[in-house]
Amino acid sequence: xxxxxxxGGGLMQSGGSLRLxxxxxxxxxxxxxxxxxxxxxxxxxxxxxxxxxxxxxxxxTESVKGRFTISRDVDRNMFYLQMDDLKPEDTxxxxxxxxxxxxxxxxxxxxxxxxxGTQVTVSS
Numbered sequence: 506x507x508x509x510x511x512x513g514g515g516l517m518q519s520g521g522s523l524r525l526x527x528x529x530x531x532x533x534x535x536x537x538x539x540x541x542x543x544x545x546x547x548x549x550x551x552x553x554x555x556x557x558x559x560x561x562x563x564x565x566t567e568s569v570k571g572r573f574t575i576s577r578d579v580d581r582n583m584f585y586l587q588m589d590d591l592k593p594e595d596t597x598x599x600x601x602x603x604x605x606x607x608x609x610x611x612x613x614x615x616x617x618x619x620x621x622g623t624q625v626t627v628s629s
Contacts, residue, residue, distance in 0.1 A: 507531040514623030525586040527601030545597035552612030
């Protein structure tokens with residue numbers, strides 16, 4: 506059974522940093538893509554940062570390029586989102602997710618396995 510649990514959200518001032526963590530079980534990083542998504546109030550969920558199975562291909566949505574970094578620790582079954590230079594528009598509920606590249610594109614919004622979400626609020 507695939508399980509994902511996020512941690513690390515909170516309230517931060519604009520320009521600050523936060524690191525989100527996703528504890529996982531039930532799948533192999535060598536075979537499944539991983540990623541972070543967010544949903545802002547009144548908006549659709551979007552892919553923020555995703556990493557391919559071999560760890561070589563990354564996707565970042567345009568608005569976070571140069572500020573956010575996705576990484577993984579395969580030995581600990583964890584992956585992370587380092588968020589620097591936070592902006593108020595980064596506010597939202599952040600979800601970690603995973604699925605197989607055999608069926609789904611990198612950072613597709615229809616992945617099947619999701620965490621419960623963690624709130625990130627950035628004040629101006």
